[in-house]
Amino acid sequence: MDAQNVTLNNGVEMPILGFGVYQVPPEDTQRVVEDALEVGYRSLDTAAAYFNEDAVGRAIKASGIPRDELFITTKLWISDAGDEGARVGFERSLGKLGLDHLDLYLIHQPFGDTYGSWRTMEKLLAEGLTRAIGVSNFYPDRLVDLVEHNEVVPAINQIETHPFFQRADYQELLASLGVRIESWGPFAEGRNNLFTDPVLSEIARAHDATVGQVVLRWLVQRGVVVIPKSVRRERMEENFAAADLELTDADVAAIAALDTGASLFIDHTDPEAVRMLSGMAITD
Numbered sequence: 600m601d602a603q604n605v606t607l608n609n610g611v612e613m614p615i616l617g618f619g620v621y622q623v624p625p626e627d628t629q630r631v632v633e634d635a636l637e638v639g640y641r642s643l644d645t646a647a648a649y650f651n652e653d654a655v656g657r658a659i660k661a662s663g664i665p666r667d668e669l670f671i672t673t674k675l676w677i678s679d680a681g682d683e684g685a686r687v688g689f690e691r692s693l694g695k696l697g698l699d700h701l702d703l704y705l706i707h708q709p710f711g712d713t714y715g716s717w718r719t720m721e722k723l724l725a726e727g728l729t730r731a732i733g734v735s736n737f738y739p740d741r742l743v744d745l746v747e748h749n750e751v752v753p754a755i756n757q758i759e760t761h762p763f764f765q766r767a768d769y770q771e772l773l774a775s776l777g778v779r780i781e782s783w784g785p786f787a788e789g790r791n792n793l794f795t796d797p798v799l800s801e802i803a804r805a806h807d808a809t810v811g812q813v814v815l816r817w818l819v820q821r822g823v824v825v826i827p828k829s830v831r832r833e834r835m836e837e838n839f840a841a842a843d844l845e846l847t848d849a850d851v852a853a854i855a856a857l858d859t860g861a862s863l864f865i866d867h868t869d870p871e872a873v874r875m876l877s878g879m880a881i882t883d
């Protein structure tokens with residue numbers, strides 16, 4: 600799987616398996632990302648709201664890996680939304696990462712002046728400051744609205760996707776629009792006892808694999824971009840080796856039955872969630 604890329608709607612290639620750094624403590628992030636790069640990950644997913652872009656940047660620099668072999672994603676937070684704010688937020692992130700361009704820049708949440716943000720991101724794309732632009736946490740109505748009324752179609756929608764919230768119908772809609780689905784929380788952060796789930800455990804046993812590998816392979820077989828997080832090197836290796844697995848149709852059918860059709864984390868259409876997320880600001 601390490602060599603496997605997907606082609607985004609503007610021709611840019613992206614590794615289907617990357618590494619996420621949400622909730623990695625800032626003081627550990629440099630070491631964790633250096634480990635991930637040594638293990639073989641080349642795609643890194645961070646965000647202004649993770650407060651660890653600078654440590655990700657230090658790890659990239661320390662790795663000595665040529666820039667064109669890496670695929671770096673970060674995200675614009677709500678408090679920087681808008682025509683001008685988005686450029687300020689972008690430049691702040693780029694500076695923290697110590698880079699001269701990004702590979703993928705995402706609107707982190709579908710709130711605030713997302714239209715202004717998107718106009719600026721279209722310009723950043725045209726200026727070559729990022730190779731692709733996309734969104735995150737956009738439910739179908741917001742996504743179709745954005746696509747209908749703007750020039751550039753998002754390359755990616757990064758959304759909660761795991762065995763308990765599978766998003767199969769939404770993936771079809773996204774595909775019809777040319778938007779690639781990227782999973783956040785591929786393991787549901789361990790909720791619902793994912794790592795000891797009987798169905799997943801049985802499939803893992805049959806393939807002499809781990810539950811984590813089964814879940815990642817199941818997503819990749821669906822064409823979903825994945826960015827699992829772990830602070831532990833042995834798990835980074837385990838997750839990176841998910842390629843050596845091929846799930847059967849029966850495995851896929853058994854996993855399909857685990858879908859609850861609902862988020863285990865947050866409903867972005869809930870007014871309280873909108874208020875809560877909109878109340879968080881990012882500054883220097």
Ligand code: NAP
Pocket residue numbers: 618619620621622644645707735736757758782783784785786787788789794809811812826827828829830831834837838
């Ligand atoms: P996740 O990848 O589903 O789960 C991470 C959890 O699983 C950690 O507790 C980790 O523990 C554990 N873990 C990892 N590999 C394991 C393995 N092989 N066996 C057992 N446990 C394992 O959750 P996530 O970090 O929320 O999602 C992944 C990435 O998606 C994030 O890092 C972030 O980049 C992105 N994300 C984006 C959004 C968004 O709004 N756009 C939201 C959430 C996440 P250890 O670290 O202790 O190993």
